[in-house]
Amino acid sequence: MTRLKIAVVGVGALGRHHARILSTLDSVELVGVAEKDVEMGRSIAEACGCAHVTDFHDLLEDVDAVTIAVPTSAHLAVAGDCLRAGLPVMVEKPIAGTLDDAARLVDLADRQDVVLQVGHVERFNPAVTAAFGQIDRPRYLRVERLSPFAFRSTDIGVVHDLMIHDLELVLALVDAPIQSVQAFGISLMGGHEDSVQARISFSNGCIADLTASRVHPEPRRVLTSWSASGCVHVDLHTRRLTSYRPSEALLSGPSPLELAAEPGANIDDLKQSVFGKFITVREPDISDSDALTDELQHFAECVTSGRRP
Structure with missing residues (x-):
């Protein structure tokens, strides 16, 4: 299997996790990280077993795709240069600091016909x-x-x-x-x-x-x-989900208020039966998968297949 060669630009609070996760994916080869902070960049590169450069342009000819986790103010310049180099890009949210800059990146990705994914990691929660x-x-x-x-x-x-x-x-x-x-x-x-x-x-x-x-x-x-x-x-x-749905008893009637109006109605019993008899409560099991890992894997799959993120 040919592994997808990826570089990470910016390995601060979030980018370091991009590098860590990408270095563990079987389908990916983490070629290098670009970080202006030399000490930080070298430390992350050593931990992930990849190269470190201070200028991301030095990696563009050696990779198939790039993930970007730099300050928002630099998104247009960094993502723009990567897209112009014909590389698929995953850029952390927000895509850019202004609507005009965002539109420029989207237009550039369309013209280059490459994948542009925005890091809305919550969608993978x-x-x-x-x-x-x-x-x-x-x-x-x-x-x-x-x-x-x-x-x-x-x-x-x-x-x-x-x-x-x-x-x-x-x-x-x-x-x-x-x-x-x-x-x-x-x-x-x-x-x-x-x-x-x-x-x-x-x-x-x-x-x-x-x-x-x-x-x-x-x-x-x-x-x-x-x-x-x-x-x-x-x-x-x-990661806890609770759903509250009207039960068959509530939908088919009589309603709780009608029952309460009946002679001799036990209001305390009716109170206790609201959740259970009239309202069905469910808490489904939730996967323990890691959202950022799933997001990066999704990006790699989109790059490989050419499908829209």
Whole structure:
């Protein structure tokens, strides 16, 4: 089997994990890492058994594809040069700092006819995969993504840093055009916005409320969907999914309120039977697969097959 030769550009907080994982994939040969911080780059390269360069251009003629984990402000320049070299690219989210820059990269990938994948790793979270199989025509979505301040990704705000994950999930779940967006944000630590609350209204009537903050005492990542078929709650951090569906007893009647109105009705017993008799609660088993590994494997498979990510 011919192994796909890949280079990683940027081996900081996330890129080092790109290198670590790619060095373990049977279908991939990690040729090298490009990192301007010489000490960091050499350390990662030694651990992964590959070459280190300070200028990513020095690797482009020796590889079949590139993954990019540099600051967002450098995405256009780095990804652009890789695409112009005819190389498939996986670039960490956000694809770029502006819509114009994002459009340039997409157009460049189309003209070069090469794969361009954006690193929306949450899509490969096994809890998300399970949720997509459970959520049907949502009418209301509520998403929270909270994190302690990490003193990184300070070149962008919390929308590009954290909320972008949930924007991508919401747009994938709701099959309708956006009608309006309302949002409020504040900067707490200086610089870009650190906390944002947004409401998105869709043309089919669905509403999505999103909260993102990178100044929070502890991490929290949850998504809840309400629809005519019930409620699905997903803890993206602990990978726990709980679904609440109307039972056959509730659908066929009599309703709990009708039962409560009957002479001699035992309200305490009815309270105890809400979840179980009237509302079916299920917590399916969730895979323990690693989302970043699955994402990088998916990129390698798309490069090899030529299919769209």
